[in-house]
Amino acid sequence: MLPFSYALRNLFRDPSRLAQTVGGSALVVLLIIAAVALNQGMDSVLSASGSPRNVILVGKGSEESIERSEVQIDAESSAATSISGIESQLGVTAISGEISYQAPIRTGSGKEHQALLRGVSEKALLVHTSVRLLDGQFPGPGEVMVGALAHRNLGVKEGELAIGKSISFGNSELRISGIFTAPGTVLESEIWFDRNDLATLTQRETLSSVTLRLDSENIDEVDLFTFQRNDLELSAIREDHYYEKLSMFYGPIKIMTWVTAALVAAGAVFGGLNTLYAAFAARIKEMATLQSIGYTRLALLVSLIQESLLATLTGTLLAFIVAFFLLDGRTVPFSVGTFTLTLTPPVIFTGLLAGILLGSLGTLPPAIRCLLPSLPKALRSS
Incomplete structure (x- = not known):
């Protein structure tokens, strides 16, 4: 395996590419954090408003x-x-x-x-x-x-x-x-x-x-009362069920939140992939040289993923810092009240997972393309 310091040094070979990768991953993770926090905040305030x-x-x-x-x-x-x-x-x-x-x-x-x-x-x-x-x-x-x-x-x-x-x-x-x-x-x-x-x-x-x-929590007596008193024209509903229905009513808004985040994130991801394809394409000969001195393609792939993970996790950290100052504790009004955005463990885990997936799975296509050419062909590349 290549030493970790090799991936760390390569990270700073192209500052502009590093800035693009860090910025793009920060934007994607921040959008995902915001979407999860919005949906979780709305669900939590509606579920807490009703008592069984x-x-x-x-x-x-x-x-x-x-x-x-x-x-x-x-x-x-x-x-x-x-x-x-x-x-x-x-x-x-x-x-x-x-x-x-x-x-x-x-x-x-x-x-x-x-x-x-x-x-x-x-x-x-x-x-x-x-x-x-x-x-x-x-x-x-x-x-x-x-x-x-x-x-x-x-x-x-x-x-x-x-x-x-x-x-x-x-x-x-x-x-x-x-x-x-x-x-x-x-x-x-x-x-x-x-x-x-x-x-x-x-x-x-x-x-x-x-x-x-x-x-x-037994409401049979209440249901019986509504049936017996038809003159009052009443319906009985448990308070927690009422707010559950409200939560379902806001389902399309939650979906639109995810769709919007996904569209913006997709643009950032595709931009990052183009950057990685261009960067890794310029290193085909370098990878071939390392193979010729004994490093396996798997070792090189791991090193490329390490390099990408360092950049995306830096962007993830930046996203969490921005979210902490701009999102955490902020109240958002909606038609039946307000809810608070909170960086709860599930929100943090989702953001961290997004950063790891960006740095690992997102790196695979350009990295495999970089390592795919045969050794003689790769060494002859300019």
């Missing part, structure tokens, strides 16, 4: 969109008295009738921003157990409570949604009374209203949904 013990009652035909659902107001009290197995704390039943609404609001800057609004009562905290009040208090009449990531979803500065500031919805101005967190869920991007306020502002006489928290 929470059941959502929505209007029939609206199982895929709570915003379009309409539920009679008395469905909340009917469900509370008719369904056994609902969790309670200090005698308060964990059931929450809510209004979900998506509409533009105005912050202090005067600009309109599309926001996710939820009209709730204090019982919502018994159902959405991940919600914690960071500062301030639960909203009363004329007040709202904002999620810790709501400013990212709206694209405004955090200070515009501080306690004591105001937002405008329609012709009404509402004071921000509190800030809450719900780590890893879409709730953290929402703005919570007093339910009566939101009903008045949106001129609604119905709820969007009724969410209840059960003692167990």
Whole structure:
């Protein structure tokens, strides 16, 4: 086998080729890291938003969109008295009738921003157990409570949604009374209203949904209630299943992310292959000379792969550095909330694997072509 130092010295024989290889591999790996982080972030926030013990009652035909659902107001009290197995704390039943609404609001800057609004009562905290009040208090009449990531979803500065500031919805101005967190869920991007306020502002006489928290994951009692109360026209769906369906809805977006990354990466890969073909073609005589003094073609192939791996792994390291500063911890808004890009072990492993494959499998075609000519023919090449 050739010494490793031989591959290391050859790496710097052509600085321009080295820069192209490092830059191309860095671009490919960075795109793959971004695609994996985007898809993983979206999946994780949707899967964490639903609890298997929470059941959502929505209007029939609206199982895929709570915003379009309409539920009679008395469905909340009917469900509370008719369904056994609902969790309670200090005698308060964990059931929450809510209004979900998506509409533009105005912050202090005067600009309109599309926001996710939820009209709730204090019982919502018994159902959405991940919600914690960071500062301030639960909203009363004329007040709202904002999620810790709501400013990212709206694209405004955090200070515009501080306690004591105001937002405008329609012709009404509402004071921000509190800030809450719900780590890893879409709730953290929402703005919570007093339910009566939101009903008045949106001129609604119905709820969007009724969410209840059960003692167990068995929802048979809830299904029975919906069958018995045909007059309410309700459908029951487990909260985690609802968000799973949302994840499937965003499947085409995930595919487009991969397609875009693949197209750009393909251009970089083909450019890198052309560079390697040209570089290795100029070394056919060199390879033949090494064969003539006793080195096997396999040893030469390993050396060429080592040389390429050094360049691509350098590019991979560069991609991870860029991803750490530009992607890690960045929040990305989408229609139902925001999610955070994180360099988790699976993301890092995928990026590293991509760099190794680029340096090994990507090198094989030009390297084999370089070593393919017979020894006499290769020695006579100019």
